[in-house]
Amino acid sequence: MPDPRDRLDRSAGGSRPVSYPGRLIVFEGLDGSGKSTQAHLLLKWLTARGYRAFFTEWNSSELVSEIIRRGKKKNLLTPSTFSLLHATDFADRYERHILPPLRAGYIVICDRYIYTAYARDVARGCDPEWVRNLYAFAVPPDKTFYFRVPVETAHRRKEASRLKIKYYEAGMDMHLSDDVTESYLRFQGLLKRQYDQLARSEGYHVIEAEQQIEHLQREVRSAIRPLLGGFPKEEVLMHGA
């Protein structure tokens, strides 16, 4: 039965529940910080232990990518429209893939959450208070991991992946440098500064992410364990206690 207190709080965007039975775990960090690998391994562990877990990642959806492509061609996008467009995309994912499973009692693992937008939009010059309000509808996570790496390490991993650096990923719209790599490094440096600040103000669990994968995953799992006390496993959810 849905919790009767599980109603929506109108003080935020309108779709923020007062309480919900699920858990929200967020992975944040620069591209190439290894957060996606760690999120995947956590999902494996939770599922193997019989928990109902749900994974979502925040990459640009087709809709947004198409608009961004067109906007870039015609040089229409500004920091404000860029920011609002991503907020729209996030809200759509949130209203479909994050809030419903939380209210249904799942452990939801998010590869990137609203903090990615804070860091990126503020680095582009948007008003931090305004950006914060845009995302006020999103519930605060039960746990946020920040995978901290030096910009050079993140860039090396990105290079090794042989994925081409995209125009906006490199912050080329900010005219930091005409050289893509140089611009990328500077922009990621700005993002890192935002993340480092957020880590203090928001109380993230900071993980120094240059260590071995296995070691990092041990740290993630032991940080998650306290959240699982009394949390029902799959059989309980399906068949009742």
Next chain:
Amino acid sequence: MALRGPRELAASAAGSLQKGVQRALRIPRGGGRARSTRPPTEKLGFSTYGTRLPGANLESLRGHLIVIEGPDGSGRTTECALLKEHLEVQGHAVLETGLRRSNLVSEQIDQAKQGHVLGATTMALFYAVDFADQLENKIVPALSAGSIVLADRYIFTLMARAIVRGASRQWAQKLHAFALRPDMTIFLETRPEILMHRSFGRYGSLDYWESGMDLGISRDRFESFFRYQALLKTEFDWMARSYGFVKINANRSPLEVHRDVRASVQGLLDGNRLESFR
């Protein structure tokens, strides 16, 4: 009679009404009073509702921003067309803008609306993208060139729609706080019965969206229409107070309404601007 869109109606109305307007208001051909040929009072600079607009130099903007707000069927589009005609005859450059006319996302918004697939928060943000795009790529450049921008609806419609669909006033206000403060916001106040008759006249029925059917307040469209319009009115009423709207009684013929619209705007351009307009 073949059903036509509001914009076509407005275009033809503007043409045929303009001559009538000049007679009815006893304005000599060619624009009239001597003072109207003077450039508008020197005015520089705009401010937003609290959030900076990255990359825009608002202090250097010279034009005027006039907003016409009102529910669907209040005659906004007709009044905009009449006012534009009038201002152009007087020698002002006028840019008309509205909601969902941006190059960036209007197509996708139409698709989303048809599919009914997006949630209320997502839709509010999507409309804000469209508005921001128009603000930065149309309104600001026109103001910087010294034009009068005539906005057929502005953030107030967006806020009212979002709030009656569950957003808080505070969230909706802050979301749109990057918008420029208009020099004047005219609100066309219209009784719901009149809106209803105009909806029948225009669409042959009560429009799905203008009846707020997506809110699920009633499956009966007639009842839903009146309840939805009442919800919107509550929101427009507090905005009228907090944002200093100039309310004009629009339960009258287009010409009568136009006379009042014109008088208010003329007052603004002559510099008799009241503090509450900003």
